[in-house]
Amino acid sequence: MHKWAMLQRRADQSSTQEQLGRRAGRAWFAFAAVGLAIIAAALYSAGLYARGIELKALAAQGRTDVNLKVALLSAVLENPRALPLLLSQDQQVHDALARRDPVAINVLNRKLEGLVSGTKASVLYVTGANGVAVASSNWRDPNSFVGSDYGFRAYFSRAMQTGTAEYFALGNVSKRAGLYISRRVGNATAPLGVVVVKMEFDQIEANWREANRPTYVSDEHGIVLITSIPSWRFRTTAALAGPDLVAVRDSQQVGHAPLKPLPITRPKVLSQDVSIVHAMVPGGNDAEYLRLSTQVPTTSWRLDYLLPAEAPLAAAVRGMRLLALGIMLPLLSLAAYLLWRRQSAQMRIATEQAARSELERRVAERTEDLSRARDRLQSEIIGHRSTEAKLQVVQQDLVQANRLAILGQVAAGVAHEINQPVATIRAYACNARVFLERKQTAPAEENLGAIAALTERIGSITNELKAFARKGRTAxxxxxxxxxxxxxxxxxxxxxxxxxxxxxxxxxxxxxxxxxxxxxxxxxxxxxxxxxxxxxxxxxxxxxxxxxxxxxxxxxxxxxxxxxxxxxxxxxxxxxxxxxxxxxxxxxxxxxxxxxxxxxxxxxxxxxxxxxxxxxxxxxxxx
Structure with a gap:
């Protein structure tokens, strides 16, 4: 019977272990599935977070660059704007347009030539009221503007109508793009002609090109005027509508340029002036950029700046995901260890029944150790209380000593301050005695009154010092x-x-x-x-x-x-x-x-x- 009970117990133990093994297998399978899901979610969230943080950093950096570029462009634009205004009021210009005298025109040609050499303007010329150039800074060149008809140009017609105009276009003689700034000479009822200065932006474009970050300026129609990528000039930020396209073609602003849209696709707006785009830059593949846009002051232009974002974003996402893995793997390892420990504990339960007595013995020993530790702790608590009581006594002694020191200083001050009126009282008393010996009662009474006042003063001083000692300070x-x-x-x-x-x-x-x-x-x-x-x-x-x-x-x-x-x-x-x-x-x-x-x-x-x-x-x- 005893042997059968032992066999039954062993069979029960074996069945229990098999059940625990099957539960452990299911638990590990579920753990693996949950762990993989957590890792995937963590990597995805880390990528989104890293991308957002890096985009904010790139946007901040880009805004700084854009502000600098806009400031430089505005400074460059301001330089030539004063020339047409000054020349439209110049007497030599008025004389040349009014008389058409060859000598006056020759003098004006030389003057315009000298002004261009001293400024950053490309060319400076004066047209008559019919739009034909009368004088020009390039009058010596084979492709001189003198004699060319610019009456069809928008900058000429607008200046004749409104007095001033700014117009970016491709030169019909030089075939070079630039900004034409014009000013009417004479009043609106009797105009003599127009002064025009052309400004080219080769140096700015070269500086932008060295930064190796696409930058372009577009007008109100979306036509790219200034750009660090020459092949993008006179392309558009969006397809032009029929009437706008016809108007641009008729004005010959861009010559025979195809006016195709820029190779920029899939824009994703992040804020009013920031978006993510994909651009095909010459010599490269389709890449992701952070585009920042801003208005150019005093113009209708808009500057767009493309900041390469693919590599920084990939690096940030990669770093954040590695960090997430570095955090998640130890946590999952800890969870796996805890699961393994829990299963191991369950497996040990069946075999620990025989060790209960040993465990109880150890518990008893541990209880005894804890009792001894409790006694030591109580003894330490008593010692701390005694030390605290001694500390309070010492603190009271220090307070009393401090109070005695303060009273000593006050007493010394009283002796010093009262010494002056006491000396005065003594002098008044001696004088009063002399006056009494001389039977001069009036001066003696004055001295006695002064002595009384001084004694009251001494009383006031001592009362004041007592009040100081008692209350601290007099209001x-x-x-x-x-x-x-x-x-x-x-x-x-x-x-x-x-x-x-x-x-x-x-x-x-x-x-x-x-x-x-x-x-x-x-x-x-x-x-x-x-x-x-x-x-x-x-x-x-x-x-x-x-x-x-x-x-x-x-x-x-x-x-x-x-x-x-x-x-x-x-x-x-x-x-x-x-x-x-x-x-x-x-x-x-x-x-x-x-x-x-x-x-x-x-x-x-x-x-x-x-x-x-x-x-x-x-x-x-x-x-």
Whole structure:
């Protein structure tokens, strides 16, 4: 019974493996079919995408080339257009046409010959009112235009009717194509004749031919006039209708040219001025081109430029398809590997039943490893939390240290700024005591009132600095700048008694107001006035000029002394704390002054040399 069960199990296992094998074969067949379809779709999409991208790049390149060609053609066209206009008003032309004197005609022939040699025109000639050429720049040549009848030419008839004309045609004498620019001589009621300049485009066509990219210009009828391929001249961009063809033949514009359509077929429009065409270029096979068209300014012409597209498009499509294959093949290989792995896993299921116990053992071991890893992770988490708590303590200590440093700077500033009014109070007190000893109560009361005002000022300064320490900065408000200057001078009067005559303050409008705070701006001016007066101590002809000017964006206050100037070593770090050249100074006055001005949107500039020092304060003007 046990042996039969074993055989039955083996048979079941064999049947299961056969079923899995058949399923694997069907799966691989379906995979191959889907893979081939995906590759085909990817290659087709990659080709379309690459073709579109390359067409855009070619179009951008072609537009640049077309713009350059049109600009050059327009420049060439502008050169000869002035000649007929000038000659139609020339007195020698009028004399030759009016008198028909051989001497006058000979002079005109020589003049036209000289003008042609100095310009890019092919030939320049003058016809009478009947269309017969009277004078010409090629009068010496065997095929001279003199005596030829051009009355049938459109440029002659149009010029006689409208005063001016431009007409591209094949010369009936020279048999060379060119642009005829004509101008009537005399008024419409009594015309004397027509001045004609012929311009040929051999140099432009030669330049286009060197680029080896077909370029041609066609008129409003679609007749090719200028081209880099000589055999395309006087062919048409489309078949001419009967009336147009008859009109062109009657005008003899193109001689006996067949006026056949250009060998350009299968146009596919991409945009208004860009299309894909197939062209048969002489010496080559039918090839694909990107055709760009644009209008030639000041004319009815249209310039077409054929940019070879077959090779660039093929290269772009080939490169993009190779890239698509490079992407798809690894992906399909990965999919095949996953399919193979899945089938292998299914094949192994039947044989893995006996290994369950081993698997369970390994699972148990892995669970134990994970438990140990969890314990290590929890320990690391605890360590990180401890480190984070220590970091927060250190950060709090740094914040406290920073706060103490700021308070130290503020305290030093308070001591420096209060020292000036305290010295003034002491001087007023001494003066008041002398006045009281002399029984002069009125001056003593004035000094005591000044002392009271200065104590209020000290209170304002300390309150301001306390407000600064508590709130950061005092809000700006309109301040009378003249009043600030006067208050600063009052504070300095006792300290610099007898020397304030050196302080020359330029008169300023009483209503000159700036944005700031009165007390803080007084501190700035006291620092600058004091520094200037101290710099002039012992100098002859000491002078400190204080001036106020209005600028486009605010107000400038300048303090200029004629002292010895600031040493370069001090000037480089003038606004650095504790940097001073004074034995008793703290080096904070200018630093505090700069911060005060900056708080109200201004700035302080300094210039110093051997002839003195100038501090300039820029402040915002109150609205």
């Amino acid at each position: 700006a408000a309109p301040v009378d700048l003249r009043g600030v200057i006067d208050s600063a001078v009052v504070l300095l009067r006792s300290r610099f008694a007898g020397r304030l005559d050196a302080l020359v303050i330029e008169p300023a409008p009483a209503s000159f107001k700036v944005m700031g705070n009165r007390v803080r701006l007084e501190q700035v001016l006291i620092n600058l006035f004091q520094n200037a007066l101290e710099a002039l101590d012992g100098c002859d002809h000491a002078r400190v000029d204080v001036s106020i000017d209005e600028t486009a964006d605010g107000v400038t206050l300048s303090v200029l002394d004629n002292g010895p100037g600031i040493p370069p070593t001090i000037l480089k770090s003038l606004f650095t704390p504790f940097n001073t050249s004074k034995e008793t100074g703290l080096g904070l006055g200018l630093v505090i002054s700069k911060d005060i001005v900056a708080d109200y949107g201004g700035r302080i500039e300094v210039e110093s040399g051997e002839r003195g020092t100038c501090f300039t304060i820029h402040l915002l003007k109150a609205a």
